Amino acid sequence: MNYQQKNIYASLFTILILFSAYYWKVSDLYAAGAFDGPEGTRLIGKAILALMAVGIILRIVGMILIGIFHAILTNTPKPSFLIDEHDREIEVQALKVGNNFTFLGMVSAFIALAMGWSIFAVFQVIIASCAVSALAEVATQFILYRRAA
Amino acid sequence: MAKINVSNNIRRLRFDAGEMTQKQLAQMAGVTRQTIVAIENAKYAPSLELAFMIAQAFDVPLAEVFMFEPPDI
Numbered sequence: 001m002n003y004q005q006k007n008i009y010a011s012l013f014t015i016l017i018l019f020s021a022y023y024w025k026v027s028d029l030y031a032a033g034a035f036d037g038p039e040g041t042r043l044i045g046k047a048i049l050a051l052m053a054v055g056i057i058l059r060i061v062g063m064i065l066i067g068i069f070h071a072i073l074t075n076t077p078k079p080s081f082l083i084d085e086h087d088r089e090i091e092v093q094a095l096k097v098g099n100n101f102t103f104l105g106m107v108s109a110f111i112a113l114a115m116g117w118s119i120f121a122v123f124q125v126i127i128a129s130c131a132v133s134a135l136a137e138v139a140t141q142f143i144l145y146r147r148a149a
Numbered sequence: 150m151a152k153i154n155v156s157n158n159i160r161r162l163r164f165d166a167g168e169m170t171q172k173q174l175a176q177m178a179g180v181t182r183q184t185i186v187a188i189e190n191a192k193y194a195p196s197l198e199l200a201f202m203i204a205q206a207f208d209v210p211l212a213e214v215f216m217f218e219p220p221d222i
Contacts, residue, residue, distance in 0.1 A: 089193075
């Protein structure tokens, strides 16, 4: 398993933890009525900013943890961080798939807006499309590495 | 992925080079072992630069490592 393949597992770890925690926290806040009124949109903005910041931190932590576990399990004291042209090609193809899902999410959000859904619901559709897009990217990378093996 | 129309003799050349390992070849070409595996199994067509680096690792001309098979049109 090379550096980029380890990255896939780190991404999967990040996506699952991050979006589960986000929806758990946001559903609690929604049930408590925190998104109602003029303060609601500010809270949505804060929640999304927090999601991005925590996502970056989790990704770094995930990479370090997976690097350590992989080094221990495979007995490789000097792990390689090499990314080559094949890795980059797979990354680009996965990005294309991810972008398609993001685009679909955006269109869904506009449709929801046109149908009169609340701003809160529309933002949740966008966040959900980001989660699905990130998962689709990871799945595409996983499949392409499997096919190349 | 699109069908690869480039075949190669990497397995034979590694054997001729005293059973050079995929890892050794990867280090010489500056790529990961997984990429060498993909190229050797004709699952990935390398860039021209990488193809030359692989040929250089075996000290043979490029045409001795890679062969182009024109697609059926």
